[in-house]
Amino acid sequence: MSLLGSLxxxxxxxxxxxxxxxLYGAAVHGSESALTRLRRALYVGFVVVTLMAFxxxxxxxxxxxxxxGALGDxxxxxxxxxAVVVADLAxxxxxxxxxxxxxxxxxxxxxxxxxVGRWLAALFGAFALALYALGHVPVGxxxxxxxxxxxxxxxxxxxxxxxxxxxxSTRDPEEGERERIRAACERVGLDPRSxxxxxxxxxxxxxxLVRGPPRFRTFLVGSHLLxxxxxxxxxxxxxRAAGRARRGYVESRFGAALxxxxxxxxxxxxxxxxxxxxxxxxxxxxxxxxxxxxxRVVYAADADAAAATDPATVAETYRTVADDAGRSLDGxxxxxxxxxxxxxxRSRIARLEERAD
Numbered sequence: 001m002s003l004l005g006s007l008x009x010x011x012x013x014x015x016x017x018x019x020x021x022x023l024y025g026a027a028v029h030g031s032e033s034a035l036t037r038l039r040r041a042l043y044v045g046f047v048v049v050t051l052m053a054f055x056x057x058x059x060x061x062x063x064x065x066x067x068x069g070a071l072g073d074x075x076x077x078x079x080x081x082x083a084v085v086v087a088d089l090a091x092x093x094x095x096x097x098x099x100x101x102x103x104x105x106x107x108x109x110x111x112x113x114x115x116v117g118r119w120l121a122a123l124f125g126a127f128a129l130a131l132y133a134l135g136h137v138p139v140g141x142x143x144x145x146x147x148x149x150x151x152x153x154x155x156x157x158x159x160x161x162x163x164x165x166x167x168x169s170t171r172d173p174e175e176g177e178r179e180r181i182r183a184a185c186e187r188v189g190l191d192p193r194s195x196x197x198x199x200x201x202x203x204x205x206x207x208x209l210v211r212g213p214p215r216f217r218t219f220l221v222g223s224h225l226l227x228x229x230x231x232x233x234x235x236x237x238x239x240r241a242a243g244r245a246r247r248g249y250v251e252s253r254f255g256a257a258l259x260x261x262x263x264x265x266x267x268x269x270x271x272x273x274x275x276x277x278x279x280x281x282x283x284x285x286x287x288x289x290x291x292x293x294x295x296r297v298v299y300a301a302d303a304d305a306a307a308a309t310d311p312a313t314v315a316e317t318y319r320t321v322a323d324d325a326g327r328s329l330d331g332x333x334x335x336x337x338x339x340x341x342x343x344x345x346r347s348r349i350a351r352l353e354e355r356a357d
Contacts, residue, residue: 006062021094161218
């Protein structure tokens with residue numbers, strides 16, 4: 001087979017998943033649970049479509065045209081990543097008309113394609129480069145591979161704020177916005193190294209993200225939060241994000257994921273009985289412990305937000321933010337609620353209301 005064969009396979013997969021997504025979106029649009037079902041279709045669909053695109057394009061044999069060697073391997077991995085991005089984007093655009101109508105978004109298809117395509121390219125491009133590094137940096141042993149993998153993970157963590165900037169449309173805050181952000185950060189004792197605004201008026205995202213290691217924090221805030229919410233709501237969101245950052249919320253999620261991956265590797269990889277037992281047992285214990293810790297951090301950060309403002313303000317802010325973004329207070333289906341680090345918004349708001357009483 002040739003490179004043309006892989007391109008043809010990608011075209012077939014992309015057209016197929018686009019058509020299926022359009023049909024599904026039309027079927028669920030207008031139902032009471034339309035937004036929940038569309039989100040579920042995105043989560044599940046991206047996994048399925050990624051596998052379909054990978055199997056179809058690799059099976060067609062076109063990537064062999066890049067040859068062997070370091071350059072050939074790099075081109076192969078980047079081409080595979082590009083194929084997955086194209087197929088996933090086609091699937092998303094198939095769902096886009098239903099998403100736009102359900103959320104009443106004033107946005108074009110071109111805007112959606114650019115926004116999601118940028119995010120997918122950053123995600124799979126970084127993954128391809130990480131695989132390339134693992135395969136080509138001389139490490140000498142399995143322990144060296146693990147050390148390199150840990151180094152890549154630390155690099156991703158340290159640069160997480162910049163990675164978000166690459167995958168999202170961001171800008172520097174205007175003078176008035178900078179003053180509001182500074183005042184909110186001072187109220188909660190947060191001193192970020194850099195501050196950026198994520199353009200979120202179209203999607204009505206009103207969140208705050210604090211990423212990166214201490215003393216190198218990157219602060220990112222949705223433009224919709226600055227434009228549509230008052231100072232107390234902004235302070236509540238900043239306090240919540242700062243509380244999570246101080247307690248290592250992102251780190252706990254990342255560690256839980258690594259623990260579960262280690263358990264899967266122990267079950268499936270030929271690493272020997274002793275090491276397999278350590279990976280499975282240790283990975284499960286680590287994953288479960290960090291999932292539990294992450295949930296406690298969420299509640300503690302909510303308490304920080306309540307202390308910086310008041311519980312009633314935080315509860316109302318959470319409700320309004322969720323409504324603006326079209327998110328359910330229940331946090332999805334039963335299985336998803338169990339596996340998520342964050343407890344549902346409904347349970348968090350209930351705790352805040354208890355504090356208010």
